[in-house]
Amino acid sequence: MASIAPWKQALDAHIQTLACPTFSLATASQVGGLTAPHVRTLVFRGFYAELPVNKYNPVSGNTGFRSDLIAFTTDKRMEKFRDLGGVEGVASSSLPTVTNNVEACFWIPSDENPMIGKQWRIRGRCFVLPRDLETEDRGVKQTKKWLIEKLSREGGGDGSGFDFAKEYKAHFGNLSPVLRGSFRNPLPGAPKELGDGGLMPKCPIGDDQLDEEVALSHFRVAVIEPTRVEYLDLEGRTKTIWVPVGSDAEKNEKLENFGKVADSWREVEVWP
Template structure:
């Protein structure tokens, strides 16, 4: 009998036929068996086998679904997609036909692969030989074991593996048997020879120096003493004898200077800014949730409150605003803290003070800078199919952040300390740290808040001279608008990005602020 000519196979591209045969798209209809088939169940004789013959009118190559089958477990027999009879034009008769192999072994698809090294062992003994395993038959009647609930199968080749000395031996065996096969090449480890002595070999070029500690020379320490002494002196001096510009620099130095800062922007910041731009959101609204003191008869101390707000940008990175001509700070600092503006008379401001560490109980205690209560903000970017969820604390910036009439309050010190820790220097800074002003940044967000008190009944009297609906502010020195205006800064502790563009490949990423490492930790989770 002539031998089959060598055949080429394409690796890692799925099953390849070892002989030119095209399976029918659908099996031909087979007439019902001559006698009725009972439902699966126990029989008296354990060797009893029920079989039926395939009708002569069925199409050639159609799987014999009435081949010899064990009806004690399932009414179908696990036959392959086609059955060989030796008449195939493949140059030689498959060994599966001449050897009298069971029907379940004919025209099977096999995988030829080389197993990888066990991850828990350092040796690679089991990775020297090539293996072959069989596919799982679609009609391989599987059933659930009634005792243990395991998945059982009558396909005896399902867990069978053959060992070969080489890939070529496995391919020749598959072609001889008439199997379809594909080769799965192993991923070989690339080993780079290393030696401890190589560290001391001479290599041309500049000598590489690795610094493990930052050392400050004595001269540099002496040079910084005047600056430290001047900053301390400015804090001690009374406000009446300190110029406004000097007090502004001292305020910045005492709160944000000489503190550990983030070294780089947050990994989510660039995409977040792109999604909240006008390209995706005409108006960047988001839902802000706070906690409100519960009524006296409530079983819990706090209840949630939610409302829509307008995102204004990142703190210290205020984008240009054609409606606000106020001067802005030089590009010195940057941050990953979203901001929005609000009216101090709204409920959200007392809620931020009441749920903070200070636990303010009176509205009068929420008129200045401070706060720090927990918040959660959610953006839905419809065009990008992405939801952003920001969890953290919110701090309120009021006109007393840099005032002339009193010393810094505890709320001002809290804001400058907590917010200053998360501000970092821009790589292309346009000035010095002392040139940056909190008051300038506050005024850059300035908006119009001259309407009557929000939530107040319209039947109650109000100041009609100063408070009007739709009243526009034409000057930055409007006393009423400045008195009601506040900037709220959200300091994120956790940011979640949920991508829902494709339901089959949805993803969620959680970014958590690591206080010790001063960086963001990223984890991908199920949506």
């Protein structure tokens, strides 16, 4: 059973103040033998297993579970999917192939002065989850086992009994009708001069149309497992770092003898 990280409550409280909970995601991929950086603006879809309630979504997520995993969604046809290691095929869901080191950055502007505020940087491993976590594929079973260990149940216990298919469908239902419809549009990023590939731009997918198979086949949920968290408060002029005890981040930054430890995380105040 995973314990809840000591930084989570503060991060969540700050995200709740945002009118639109967006964050920047930095990745790096190999293009033509060169490392190509990418920064994308994504929407925070809640901590995995804690899907925000949407009154327009007829499909509810799981209740009574929680995690520290940061969730977002993507289209498997996008470049982002490939940058994160997503590959369709027999081994596409194995833990080693659907992971990449990333860094997410949230900016929380001050009410008094938008030029200053609070910044959260979360470094970690990103996993593109397979659509179906109930198959007998060895990689899928590994991913499901990993997820169960990362989840915790309110009152005690791990993620055993978590309905992954329900969570997948609920994430799709939590999107706006227009965004749902985009998952059955022509190939993202392809020049329009090549045609629509047999997929004409479609109308939005309503709340009563959540079984649209073409859109669902392209839709994926991804999660970030934090391995280093940094909080900078420009108003209070403070900066705090959290790293898992015994982790590479703790060793590389030589933090073993500093700060305090709570729930397997080391918290260290540093100079801004």
